[in-house]
Amino acid sequence: MKLTILGGGGFRVPLVYGALLTDRAEGRVTEVVLHDLDAGRLSAVARVLAEQAAGVPDAPAVTATTDLDAALTGADFVFSAIRVGGLEGRADDERVALAEGVLGQETVGAGGIAYGLRTVPVAVDIARRVARLAPDAWVINFTNPAGLVTEAMSRHLGDRVIGICDSPVGLGRRIARVLGAANPREAWIDYVGLNHLGWVRGLHIAGRDELPRLLADPDLLGSFEEGKLFGVDWLQSLGAIPNEYLHYYYFNREAVRSYQQAEKTRGAFLRDQQAHFYEAVTDPGARALDVWDRTRAEREATYMSENRETAGAGERDADDLSGGYEKVALALMRAIARDERTTLILNVRNRGTLSVLDGEAVIEVPCLVDANGAHPVAVAPLPDHATGLVCAVKAVEREVLAAADSGSRTTAVKAFALHPLVDSVNVARRLVEGYSEVHPGLAYLK
Numbered sequence: 001m002k003l004t005i006l007g008g009g010g011f012r013v014p015l016v017y018g019a020l021l022t023d024r025a026e027g028r029v030t031e032v033v034l035h036d037l038d039a040g041r042l043s044a045v046a047r048v049l050a051e052q053a054a055g056v057p058d059a060p061a062v063t064a065t066t067d068l069d070a071a072l073t074g075a076d077f078v079f080s081a082i083r084v085g086g087l088e089g090r091a092d093d094e095r096v097a098l099a100e101g102v103l104g105q106e107t108v109g110a111g112g113i114a115y116g117l118r119t120v121p122v123a124v125d126i127a128r129r130v131a132r133l134a135p136d137a138w139v140i141n142f143t144n145p146a147g148l149v150t151e152a153m154s155r156h157l158g159d160r161v162i163g164i165c166d167s168p169v170g171l172g173r174r175i176a177r178v179l180g181a182a183n184p185r186e187a188w189i190d191y192v193g194l195n196h197l198g199w200v201r202g203l204h205i206a207g208r209d210e211l212p213r214l215l216a217d218p219d220l221l222g223s224f225e226e227g228k229l230f231g232v233d234w235l236q237s238l239g240a241i242p243n244e245y246l247h248y249y250y251f252n253r254e255a256v257r258s259y260q261q262a263e264k265t266r267g268a269f270l271r272d273q274q275a276h277f278y279e280a281v282t283d284p285g286a287r288a289l290d291v292w293d294r295t296r297a298e299r300e301a302t303y304m305s306e307n308r309e310t311a312g313a314g315e316r317d318a319d320d321l322s323g324g325y326e327k328v329a330l331a332l333m334r335a336i337a338r339d340e341r342t343t344l345i346l347n348v349r350n351r352g353t354l355s356v357l358d359g360e361a362v363i364e365v366p367c368l369v370d371a372n373g374a375h376p377v378a379v380a381p382l383p384d385h386a387t388g389l390v391c392a393v394k395a396v397e398r399e400v401l402a403a404a405d406s407g408s409r410t411t412a413v414k415a416f417a418l419h420p421l422v423d424s425v426n427v428a429r430r431l432v433e434g435y436s437e438v439h440p441g442l443a444y445l446k
Contacts, residue, residue: 007081008034009041015326034064035071044281051289075134081142084119090267096434107145109421118441120404127156147195151362163347166325192379196245228313258306335369409445
């Protein structure tokens with residue numbers, strides 16, 4: 001099978017390739033094509049992959065190209081992991097938002113909207129090319145904001161595009177581990193929402209929901225990442241365990257203040273860190289894989305550090321530093337390619353699963369996956385507070401899609417103004433002005 005990775009010069013690509021190296025079954029990926037606009041980044045990542053493959057028999061062959069059509073032609077699977085505007089763009093997203101006193105995180109609030117506005121047109125172009133050049137391919141979308149981008153691509157690819165995220169998987173794994181599950185992968189996670197906006201409402205082990213036991217035990221509840229981040233009292237009030245990204249909503253003022261006071265924003269930190277990585281790998285004597293691994297370890301250890309500092313949550317647990325989205329991608333690909341049926345939490349079209357949203361809305365829920373794709377599992381209705389938040393954010397996503405489709409600046413302002421974390425139409429107007437000044441990719445807004 002041929003796997004094409006868009007954004008193939010990206011820092012996380014070795015995680016995916018490393019997962020592929022563990023797959024020895026018939027029908028596995030034998031060809032990997034990396035596509036990126038930056039030939040230097042492609043070369044750096046190709047060096048890391050070559051060192052990963054050293055000594056591995058029949059490792060998937062790797063080629064790299066800056067020609068998008070050539071990369072897509074004949075692909076069986078397409079992983080879309082692009083970053084429009086690069087990490088410099090992410091840093092700008094954060095800076096412009098924080099200057100207005102609102103959140104600039106890459107998938108949440110003003111920053112997520114800005115990132116979506118410049119990413120959706122590119123993602124739509126990719127979807128159209130896939131439909132023309134590789135109509136039988138399955139697209140697995142890693143690109144953030146994952147739910148929004150997956151919905152944009154689904155308008156051209158239907159159910160053949162599936163969005164993935166490691167946040168729900170990591171959350172379920174932590175809960176199962178705390179509850180003493182012998183094999184966390186066998187636990188059924190009742191999770192529902194949008195990407196980076198969901199809640200675990202139950203965790204079933206051997207047919208029994210063990211979440212009430214967790215919520216009733218303050219010591220147990222406060223012993224893992226989300227308990228430390230949100231606080232025991234708040235989780236007991238919710239009666240559920242929220243995705244870590246909901247910290248930006250439930251503790252928004254504290255998060256904004258922490259980001260404003262930080263020496264660097266997350267985007268600026270990653271921009272500088274990865275620039276150092278790509279520069280270091282150009283040294284012919286450098287061990288590229290070691291440089292990459294050290295950089296990755298620092299990246300994982302500092303993830304959401306401002307939020308943890310605000311909450312007094314301390315350092316991340318060692319078990320949470322190993323990544324995870326590449327394992328979800330491999331499991332998804334195996335299930336489709338070999339009909340190895342499994343259950344995964346994925347971003348897919350609603351199809352009546354969540355009654356408060358229409359059928360075309362992309363949501364994040366458990367899905368049964370087989371050779372015919374991902375099929376969302378019926379879920380119970382959300383409580384009112386969660387329903388309100390999901391509907392409000394989905395309405396914003398729809399305005400982002402409408403602005404990207406029409407090029408309407410007025411619609412873009414509306415998207416910002418309607419977001420729960422942007423509390424002023426005037427702020428929304430200034431955000432559009434500020435982002436238009438720093439992002440050439442938003443020149444289409446008139």
